[in-house]
Amino acid sequence: MTYMKKPSVRHPDLPKNELGLTRRDYEGLVSTLCAGCGHDSISAAIIEACFELDLPAHRLAKLSGIGCSSKTPTYFLNRSHGFNSVHGRMPSIATGANLANRDLIYLGVSGDGDTASIGLGQFCHAVRRRINMVYIVENNGTYGLTKGQFSATNDKVSQSKKGEANLFEAFDLCTLAIQLGAGFVGRGFSGDKGQLVPLIKAALRYNGFAFLDIISPCVTFNDHEASTKSYGYVRAHNEAMDRLDFVPKLQEITAQYEEGETTSVPMHDGSMMRLHKLDKDYDPRDADNALAILRKRYERGQVVTGLLYVDDDEADLHELLNTTKEPMNAVPMSELCPGSGELEKINKDFR
Amino acid sequence: MSSSDVAVKSRGMRPTDISDPAYFHKVVDCQWACPAHTPVPEYIRLIAQKRFTEAYMLNWESNVFPGVLGRTCDRPCEPACRRGRLQEKPVAICRLKRVAADYRGDVSDLLPKAPKKKNGKRVALLGAGPASLVVARDLMPLGYTCVLFEKDPRGGGLMRTNIPPFRLPEKVLDEEVGYIVDMGVETRFGEEVTSLKALLDEEFDAVFVGTGAPRGKDLNIPGRDEADANIHIGIDWLTSIAFEHTKKVGKRVVVIGGGNTAMDCCRSALRLGGKDVRVTVRSPRADMKASDWEIEDAEHEGIPIFDNHQPKEFIVENGKLKGMKFALVEAEYSDDGKRTLVPTGEEVVFECDDVLMAIGQDNAFPWIERDIGIDFNEWEMPDVDKTTMMSTRPGVFFGGDAAWGPENIIWAVAHGHQAAISIGLFCHGKDLKAERPAPGASLVSQKMGIHEWAYDNDYSEDGRFVVPHQDQKITLKDLKAEVELGFDDELAYLEAERCLNCDIQTVFIRDLCIECDACVDICPVDCINFTGNGEEQDLRPRLRVPASNLSQDIYVSDVLKTGRIMAKDEDLCLHCGLCAERCPTGAWDMQQFTYVERQANPAGQPNCMAYIK
Ligand SMILES: Cc1cc2nc3c(=O)[nH]c(=O)nc-3n(C[C@H](O)[C@H](O)[C@H](O)COP(=O)(O)OP(=O)(O)OC[C@H]3O[C@@H](n4cnc5c(N)ncnc54)[C@H](O)[C@@H]3O)c2cc1C
Ligand SMILES: Cc1ncc(C[n+]2csc(CCOP(=O)(O)OP(=O)(O)O)c2C)c(N)n1
Ligand code: SF4
Ligand code: SF4
Ligand code: SF4
Ligand SMILES: [Mg+2]
Numbered sequence: 010m011t012y013m014k015k016p017s018v019r020h021p022d023l024p025k026n027e028l029g030l031t032r033r034d035y036e037g038l039v040s041t042l043c044a045g046c047g048h049d050s051i052s053a054a055i056i057e058a059c060f061e062l063d064l065p066a067h068r069l070a071k072l073s074g075i076g077c078s079s080k081t082p083t084y085f086l087n088r089s090h091g092f093n094s095v096h097g098r099m100p101s102i103a104t105g106a107n108l109a110n111r112d113l114i115y116l117g118v119s120g121d122g123d124t125a126s127i128g129l130g131q132f133c134h135a136v137r138r139r140i141n142m143v144y145i146v147e148n149n150g151t152y153g154l155t156k157g158q159f160s161a162t163n164d165k166v167s168q169s170k171k172g173e174a175n176l177f178e179a180f181d182l183c184t185l186a187i188q189l190g191a192g193f194v195g196r197g198f199s200g201d202k203g204q205l206v207p208l209i210k211a212a213l214r215y216n217g218f219a220f221l222d223i224i225s226p227c228v229t230f231n232d233h234e235a236s237t238k239s240y241g242y243v244r245a246h247n248e249a250m251d252r253l254d255f256v257p258k259l260q261e262i263t264a265q266y267e268e269g270e271t272t273s274v275p276m277h278d279g280s281m282m283r284l285h286k287l288d289k290d291y292d293p294r295d296a297d298n299a300l301a302i303l304r305k306r307y308e309r310g311q312v313v314t315g316l317l318y319v320d321d322d323e324a325d326l327h328e329l330l331n332t333t334k335e336p337m338n339a340v341p342m343s344e345l346c347p348g349s350g351e352l353e354k355i356n357k358d359f360r
Numbered sequence: 361m362s363s364s365d366v367a368v369k370s371r372g373m374r375p376t377d378i379s380d381p382a383y384f385h386k387v388v389d390c391q392w393a394c395p396a397h398t399p400v401p402e403y404i405r406l407i408a409q410k411r412f413t414e415a416y417m418l419n420w421e422s423n424v425f426p427g428v429l430g431r432t433c434d435r436p437c438e439p440a441c442r443r444g445r446l447q448e449k450p451v452a453i454c455r456l457k458r459v460a461a462d463y464r465g466d467v468s469d470l471l472p473k474a475p476k477k478k479n480g481k482r483v484a485l486l487g488a489g490p491a492s493l494v495v496a497r498d499l500m501p502l503g504y505t506c507v508l509f510e511k512d513p514r515g516g517g518l519m520r521t522n523i524p525p526f527r528l529p530e531k532v533l534d535e536e537v538g539y540i541v542d543m544g545v546e547t548r549f550g551e552e553v554t555s556l557k558a559l560l561d562e563e564f565d566a567v568f569v570g571t572g573a574p575r576g577k578d579l580n581i582p583g584r585d586e587a588d589a590n591i592h593i594g595i596d597w598l599t600s601i602a603f604e605h606t607k608k609v610g611k612r613v614v615v616i617g618g619g620n621t622a623m624d625c626c627r628s629a630l631r632l633g634g635k636d637v638r639v640t641v642r643s644p645r646a647d648m649k650a651s652d653w654e655i656e657d658a659e660h661e662g663i664p665i666f667d668n669h670q671p672k673e674f675i676v677e678n679g680k681l682k683g684m685k686f687a688l689v690e691a692e693y694s695d696d697g698k699r700t701l702v703p704t705g706e707e708v709v710f711e712c713d714d715v716l717m718a719i720g721q722d723n724a725f726p727w728i729e730r731d732i733g734i735d736f737n738e739w740e741m742p743d744v745d746k747t748t749m750m751s752t753r754p755g756v757f758f759g760g761d762a763a764w765g766p767e768n769i770i771w772a773v774a775h776g777h778q779a780a781i782s783i784g785l786f787c788h789g790k791d792l793k794a795e796r797p798a799p800g801a802s803l804v805s806q807k808m809g810i811h812e813w814a815y816d817n818d819y820s821e822d823g824r825f826v827v828p829h830q831d832q833k834i835t836l837k838d839l840k841a842e843v844e845l846g847f848d849d850e851l852a853y854l855e856a857e858r859c860l861n862c863d864i865q866t867v868f869i870r871d872l873c874i875e876c877d878a879c880v881d882i883c884p885v886d887c888i889n890f891t892g893n894g895e896e897q898d899l900r901p902r903l904r905v906p907a908s909n910l911s912q913d914i915y916v917s918d919v920l921k922t923g924r925i926m927a928k929d930e931d932l933c934l935h936c937g938l939c940a941e942r943c944p945t946g947a948w949d950m951q952q953f954t955y956v957e958r959q960a961n962p963a964g965q966p967n968c969m970a971y972i973k
Pocket of ligand 5: 876
């Protein structure tokens with residue numbers, strides 16, 4: 010970590026977005042994570058994505074659990090709402106907040122320990138309930154904050170820094186998310202912002218549960234020769250399935266691809282995802298195909314990245330529950346709690 | 361713009377050669393801009409540490425007159441200062457130099473001495489301005505016999521005769537001229553050189569001409585001769601004040617000219633009894649030649665400046681100056697930017713008792729015979745070699761304002777150092793170009809521990825501090841009362857902290873980089889990029905912030921593992937070291953770059969040598 014604060018001075022020619030803000034206006038405090046941590050790059054990618062989407066920071070809420078990854082919301086978007094919950098419990102907080110105010114954008118940040126161990130049950134139900142949120146796992150294959158124990162996403166072949174073997178098979182969070190019905194599932198790598206930033210942008214614009222598993226090397230405990238979550242390994246085995254262009258509403262499509270290789274996926278707000286296939290066998294709208302390819306490639310030791318699955322027609326929790334369009338925290342108290350007379354009436358119906 | 365959006369290109373810019381001292385020297389904007397290449401950031405750090413004597417000596421070795429320059433330097437370093445490119449004012453480099461001079465301890469034991477045993481070489485120095493004095497300072501400790509000719513009764517040149525004492529107290533000048541003359545220079549003060557030919561007969565091994573540009577320009581318009589008694593050439597008038605021949609001036613004074621001499625004239629007039637003193641300039645105000653701070657000081661004393669006023673006529677009544685007539689003009693610019701001043705047809709008259717003319721200086725060499733091998737060009741200026749300072753006659757050198765026309769003190773100093781090197785080589789039969797000493801340079805890591813550096817890397821958010829001034833009730837009454845009071849040590853510390861330490865370089869070690877992006881993300885001014893290579897004109901616009909300042913270089917690495925390169929725009933780097941603090945592998949290191957111009961007498965540069973380490 011660094012002791013001095015990041016100077017507030019900035020480049021006078023720094024580009025500005027529609028709101029007149031620069032990317033530096035989306036920053037948070039200086040990170041206290043280890044120098045070179047992948048999590049910091051993900052924070053930078055989130056900053057870039059929010060800047061490019063012209064998001065007003067106060068319309069977004071950051072939610073997290075416990076872990077180095079879960080600490081990172083302090084390091085970006087310091088003008089947004091935030092809740093740093095207990096270990097593995099971020100999905101509950103997200104569910105509650107989302108029900109109370111459906112108008113905010115919810116960005117959950119978690120770790121592989123926070124999600125795949127202690128919070129696994131919570132995670133599964135958040136997916137199942139189709140909470141309208143972005144759920145990011147900063148996946149380093151280890152419990153970074155508690156000094157480097159294997160996590161449930163650490164591959165069996167991937168030894169510890171001191172050479173201890175890992176006895177258990179890893180499970181794949183993207184596979185799990187697709188199986189549980191997440192409508193938007195992608196995998197990125199902290200070391201490739203060119204791929205990551207559009208993924209985050211599209212996830213933020215997606216209506217429904219958007220899951221991103223982002224491989225994020227832990228420079229201190231899991232960036233060694235025998236690790237499969239190191240910068241070196243991921244760079245050498247990264248297999249991108251597609252290339253995503255996020256095209257905001259009212260903006261012209263500029264990237265040109267051959268006919269037939271590009272799928273356009275409309276988003277709720279009128280923006281568009283343009284998916285350019287890099288692997289001809291891959292079809293991100295077919296869950297069975299996606300699951301099969303994920304398994305096959307994993308067996309070959311490849312790290313499959315890109316937008317892996319998308320359902321542009323998924324209903325989120327509010328639609329399923331048929332809640333009011335108005336955020337509940339804005340519904341007048343008299344309607345929200347119509348009084349004991351009304352309660353009596355309802356109770357009577359059950360007698 | 362993110363990395364993988366850019367196709368990886370293998371061809372393009374070549375990796376930067378940081379072993380070439382010119383590369384990092386250019387990054388130290390102030391030192392690069394200083395004609396004498398004074399190691400600015402190093403002395404600023406010494407001031408912050410309250411090591412004033414060391415800061416003074418480091419300056420003295422490079423620029424010879426820190427006390428004088430700390431008050432009067434033209435400060436080319438300040439417009440160059442990186443801080444000024446961050447939408448802020450530059451570091452007050454010049455006034456910090458003054459702090460080193462004001463608070464220094466006794467330096468007499470630290471000054472080089474001339475040896476008892478001379479080396480048998482005799483050098484004539486013509487004119488006792490800064491240029492000649494520097495040649496003496498560099499050569500005396502080597503055993504040369506230096507004979508200094510000066511028509512005035514005392515040494516210092518225009519520093520004494522033209523820079524008024526309210527800007528430069530006599531004591532400060534005396535001390536620093538004394539350090540040199542007291543080495544045992546043979547002075548022939550009060551002796552005007554009237555024939556170079558005759559002087560050459562005196563058997564000197566070398567002659568240095570440092571006689572300045574002594575002729576003030578005149579205006580030949582109607583009334584000039586009739587009103588002569590009340591029309592004064594600015595530089596001559598200032599000289600006669602300095603030697604106390606002139607002690608007062610009329611109540612209403614018109615100053616003609618928009619340069620620094622005009623500013624010194626009007627402010628002096630105010631102190632010698634002028635009540636209504638006005639400055640008139642031919643050009644629009646924005647084109648005035650005077651430094652902004654000199655104009656500011658004059659206006660602060662209540663002197664109005666009338667621009668677009670072209671002198672037409674001296675109005676004379678009964679053989680006495682009555683006033684000055686001006687035609688009003690307007691500047692028009694042609695497509696290629698050329699300016700013409702077009703009369704508007706209007707005329708005005710300023711009534712006045714005296715007129716001071718400060719419209720420029722010319723060189724004049726009536727005392728140099730044209731048949732002794734010194735070639736003069738069509739403007740009557742000698743042909744002087746830019747590197748060696750030697751004229752077309754071997755052994756005769758020029759420097760300061762005498763070489764290429766009026767400049768300033770710090771240029772005179774730089775010329776003096778170069779001329780001294782040449783004279784040394786010439787007297788020993790060596791080649792003036794091939795055997796010139798190369799500058800010294802070194803690069804030393806500042807790392808002391810994790811996130812601990814041998815310099816203070818934190819960034820000060822303070823704006824430029826203002827130098828306190830003496831009360832005008834005192835200064836306007838007394839020609840000798842210094843206007844600026846200088847920073848005290850507390851203000852000096854705060855101002856010193858504004859310096860970005862541009863000599864502490866970011867050094868990139870390609871083989872250690874794992875391309876984690878940590879440095880890109882932390883850099884406060886978005887200097888660092890990992891991207892596909894390309895030719896410079898292709899690379900510059902596609903950096904995180906397009907690198908539009910072409911005077912600043914792009915630091916480029918060799919190809920990295922992903923096929924990309926590291927490209928850093930040096931332009932706005934704060935030298936804050938955050939990149940190095942965030943790098944997990946030590947691929948960035950903060951290293952102090954030191955650069956020292958060699959002088960004729962390397963032994964006279966002990967502080968600079970220590971500085972090279
Ligand atoms: C009014 C005024 C204000 C200035 N203010 C500043 C300032 O604030 N900062 C700055 O950096 N620069 C300033 N300058 C410019 C600066 O003073 C000169 O550029 C500098 O002094 C040049 O140094 P030099 O050694 O070449 O010659 P000079 O300083 O001009 O010295 C030449 C000397 O040679 C003597 N001399 C000439 N001919 C002969 C001869 N034939 N025989 C014997 N002696 C002779 C002269 O008497 C003089 O003493 C100012 C100039 C003027 C006119
Ligand atoms: C209830 C509870 N159990 C255990 C812990 C100890 N603990 C803190 S962080 C952590 C693991 C974090 O791992 P991960 O989510 O992968 O985060 P990382 O630090 O790797 O980013 C554990 C077990 C805790 N804080 N609370
Ligand atoms: S910030 Fe300091 S080192 Fe940099 S140019 Fe300015 S004075 Fe020189
Ligand atoms: S020292 Fe490093 S982090 Fe600081 S401004 Fe320069 S390049 Fe950026
Ligand atoms: S922080 Fe270090 S290792 Fe990471 S990209 Fe920068 S130089 Fe390379
Ligand atoms: Mg983890």
